[in-house]
Amino acid sequence: MASMTPTEAADLFRAPPGQMIDVGQGATVAHRSVGSGPDVVFVHGWPVSGATYRTLLPYLADDVTCHLLDLPGAGSSSFSATTPLGLQLHIDSVRSVVDQLGLDDVAIVGHDSGGMLARHALAGDERVRAWGLIDTEQPQGTGWRFNLFLNSRHLPGFGSALGWLAGKPALRRNQFVLGGAFVDRSLLDGEFDEFFLEPLHNDAAYRAATMRLLKSFDKRYVSELGALHAKIDTPVQMVWGADDLFFPVDGAREMVSTFANAKLAVIDNAALFSHEERPAEVAAALLPTLAGSG
Numbered sequence: 001m002a003s004m005t006p007t008e009a010a011d012l013f014r015a016p017p018g019q020m021i022d023v024g025q026g027a028t029v030a031h032r033s034v035g036s037g038p039d040v041v042f043v044h045g046w047p048v049s050g051a052t053y054r055t056l057l058p059y060l061a062d063d064v065t066c067h068l069l070d071l072p073g074a075g076s077s078s079f080s081a082t083t084p085l086g087l088q089l090h091i092d093s094v095r096s097v098v099d100q101l102g103l104d105d106v107a108i109v110g111h112d113s114g115g116m117l118a119r120h121a122l123a124g125d126e127r128v129r130a131w132g133l134i135d136t137e138q139p140q141g142t143g144w145r146f147n148l149f150l151n152s153r154h155l156p157g158f159g160s161a162l163g164w165l166a167g168k169p170a171l172r173r174n175q176f177v178l179g180g181a182f183v184d185r186s187l188l189d190g191e192f193d194e195f196f197l198e199p200l201h202n203d204a205a206y207r208a209a210t211m212r213l214l215k216s217f218d219k220r221y222v223s224e225l226g227a228l229h230a231k232i233d234t235p236v237q238m239v240w241g242a243d244d245l246f247f248p249v250d251g252a253r254e255m256v257s258t259f260a261n262a263k264l265a266v267i268d269n270a271a272l273f274s275h276e277e278r279p280a281e282v283a284a285a286l287l288p289t290l291a292g293s294g
Helices: 006-011 050-055 087-101 113-122 144-152 158-166 191-202 204-215 225-229 249-258 279-291
Strands: 019-024 027-035 039-043 065-070 106-112 128-136 236-241 262-267
Touching: 006 050, 019 087, 027 087, 039 087, 039 113, 050 065, 050 106, 050 191, 065 087, 087 113, 106 113, 106 279, 113 128, 113 225, 128 279, 158 191, 158 204, 191 204, 225 249, 236 249, 236 279, 249 262, 262 279
Parallel strands: 039 065, 039 106, 106 128, 128 236, 236 262
Antiparallel strands: 019 027, 027 065
């Protein structure tokens, strides 16, 4: 039986972080650590924070030390009015955190854009012993669903509209709002709402930071992934929701061959947030690679 309960895992993110790591340019990364065993750093995507991995902790913390980050502009991080919030700062922040924590034998887990950021930060880095990639960008490019969302960011008032929709449970479940990210759309309520949607709805400064990050997205970060994969010769465990509409599983199957040593686990009845929908199955697929036993 796991020693950490789901409630304890969620409470970790309701409390102040254990450490704030200065990554320069007026920004800090919130760092929380739990568990024992080999080190694993978890990199989150947009528009969430390290709390998205709370679901995995009960299944991992007995076997690995989990380092959970809130990147600048997300969660408990901090930034200044002049901080250049964007993907490049996030990439630099991931590398800086690994440096400052002194992690010289570490596995990296990245979900959604967090997987892309992590690859840009640490592909080919000799300190990384293994990778876990969950529903993330693929070197073949971005699909129509993802492109539709990206194009919407330029519409006047998009940020305000998204924040308003985030606070409307019935509307946010529409597949063209946030419902497409889950098979079980009721999971948009509860803790997902508490940690990610309520701040987006209620906090104008947080919402503005979230939109600055979205507007910084440049497709060159996607097009460069193939070259980055060529630098990764350590084990890669890919985990995908079978019903992911944003990064379809067929593209994930193609992506396996772009790594020297990669495997793919497909999780049924799960979409983009497969680790939130099926945490036990996602953790079981990841753990052997993260712990160095498979």
